[in-house]
Amino acid sequence: MMELAVSASTQRSITISLFVVFVLITLGITFWASRQNRNATDFYAGGRGSSGLQNGLAIGGDYMSAASFLGIAGIIALNGYDGFLYSIGFLVAWLVALLLIAELLRNSGKYTMADVLAFRMRQPPVRTAASLSTVVVSIFYLLAQMVGAGTLVALLLGIKKDSTFLGMTAANAQIATIILIGALMIIYVTVGGMKGTTYVQIIKAFLLMIGALLMTVLVLWHYKGNLSALLGDAAAKSGKGGSFLEPGLLYGKNVAGNATQTFYNKIDLLSLGLALVLGTAGLPHILIRFYTVPTARVARRSVLWAIGIIGVFYLFTLALGFGAAALVGSAAIKAQSASGNTAAPQLAQALGNEFFGGELGGVTFLAVIAAVAFATILAVVAGLTLASSSSLAHDFYANVVKKGQTSDRQEVRVARISALIIGAIAIVLGVLAYNQNVAFLVALAFAVAASANLPAILYSLFWKRFNTTGATFAIYGGLISAVLLVVFSPVVSGTATSFFPHQDFHWFPLNNPGIISIPFGFLCGWVGTMLSSEKNPAKYAELEVRSLTGVGAN
Amino acid sequence: MSTQLDPPATTDPDSDAYLTVQASPEFVALRKALRGFVFPMTVAFILWYALYVILSAYARGFMGTKVVGNINVALIFGLLQFVTTFLIAWLYSRFASRRLDAAADSIKANFPSGSVR
Secondary structure, eight states, X not given: OHHXXXXXXXXXXXHHHHHHHHHHHHXXXXXXXXXXXXXXXXXXXXXXXXXXXXXHXXXXXXXXXXXXXXXXXXXXXXXXXXXXXXXXXXXXXXXXXXXXXXXXXXXXXXXXXXXXXXXXXXXXXXXXXHHHHHHHHHHHHHHHHHHHHHHHHHHHTXXXXXXXXXXXXXXXXXXXXXXXXXXXXXXXIIIIHHHHHHHHHHHHHHHHHHHHHHHHHHHHHHTTTOHHHHHHHHHHHHTSXXXXXXXXXXXXXXXXXXXXXXXXXXXXHHHHHHHHHHHGGGOHHHHGGGGGSSSHHHHHHHHHHHHHHHHXXXXXXXXXXXXHHHHTOHHHHXXXXXXXXXXXXXXXXXXXXXXXXXXXXXXXHHHHHHHHHHHHHHHHHHHHHHHHHHIIIIIIXXXXXXXXXXXXXXXXXXXXXXXXXHHHHHHHHHHHTTTSOOTHHHHHHHHHIIIIIHHHHHHHHHOTTOOHHHHHHHHHHHHHHHHHHHHTSTTTBXXXXXXXXXXXXXXXXXSOOHXXXXXXXXXXXXXXXXXXXXXXXXXHHHHHHHHHHOTTOO | OTTSOOOOOOOOTTHHHHHHHHHSHHHHHHHHHHHXXXXXXXXXXXXXXXXXXXXXXXXXXXXXXXXXTTEEHHHHHHHHHHHHHHHHHHHHHHHIIIIIHHXXXXXXXXXXXXXXX
């Protein structure tokens, strides 16, 4: 017992020291970047000076959230193959961005998603709608990350329910973490703008890739490169046998004797798959990254880098998940975290024990991976805060409230204030929800992005007839339908794992709204367009020529 | 619904130029080349991905078939999605640099107005 206590406190101090080093380095870079921020382009788009590789890494840093790293590894460790479905959806989704969106957006927009949506429309209604959906998607995503960080801190720092850390109980430590993460992200964004945020994301992507690579190599080393032996061991230790390596333990479950529920489960799986593959290209914090490069060609190169980095990372998660199942075991993982979020750090400890000289090695490696996990969360929340504050300042304040009559200086000032407000709201909501299961918010963010933003973007870029009414219908239709369907789904009420487990007002049978709300968003965009007689062929000519050739690109 | 005002009349002196360029054979060919690649490719990868998800939901027996050791069809199918994603990304990049970039540059260089960069 004595020895365990010593190693827990050793691990704690290593994790905290490493995290402090990461924070100090990134803060230093942020303040350095702030001295180079001179105008709005610097603040919103990092001066458009990123190279393809830099932006590719930053996209990876923005995209590979704690849900990807800890979440997918955890799902695979506890439920086997089904976690892999996420990896595949999250990766294939990048083809939508590469083929249909990245370059055209880069050529025709300036700072935000709405620049393209409102290009040939009446500014106020479209910018307002786009700004609202940007803020909603980003806040959902932000909240999931922040609450996740709070939950993790108790686990990663080894604070048990009945013990205290620096005089704080586990609950207080969670709340303190949420406030700390929130404060840091506000500083990164308000001080460093896009340039500071970009560097945070690049460093994080680098650390995450190195950490995941090292763990993957060690897992494969343990099995002497024999993938089949790793899988066999994972299946055996899981207690679920061969089905652990097949789809169906978590999603699309067959419920014996209940054909209706089985049917819904399968449709739910298809719905999830659809939102994963179509959501990415509608995430505002991802879209604004395409503005940080000088030309459309560099935007293309950055997406190619991102696909490579993200793809390789998701291959690592496969090894991490099955490795944790085999080397840690599901009982030990569940003892720490019912959702499996600690599987990857626990695997690090097991690998450290085996390869880095016993217990101290295990504790050190665990501490390193825990610090990487915090860095991961910090980089993602900074990107989300930047996306929503940019949209509030550039879309809502400058182009709706001030009708475009404002100075760069004033706009950036409003963006900084917006970041402060968004950050404060996220902290308050995060503290209120610190003890809730909010993982569904990530899936909801993807569903809204796919249902509201994607239809509006694709119609804008490719459909000549599309107009203001169509754009607002698509955004509001997709946004409202996705949110309402989730509110009345089993995710929010009616089951033991719901957000409100003791109430039941659900009537929508699926956890994932995408299969209804995505087609509905596209349909609304079409209906809205047809209801209005507005046409503007000259502006469409301008959008099309600019987006395809780069004429007049900022 | 259609009581809304029309969008502000464009005062951009380049707007005629944009309409002219949009109608030019070079631009029409560029658009055709781009759409001719990205639209079919998008349909293809979405269908290929949908097939994977549908098989995961409804063809569990097939997906669970062991191929080599403990490696089953589901795992291979999933890894193939990675392979096709990398492959399509590479094909697009090759296509774009061979067929799109020069055409886009030439239209941009010959854009008939001096007021646009």
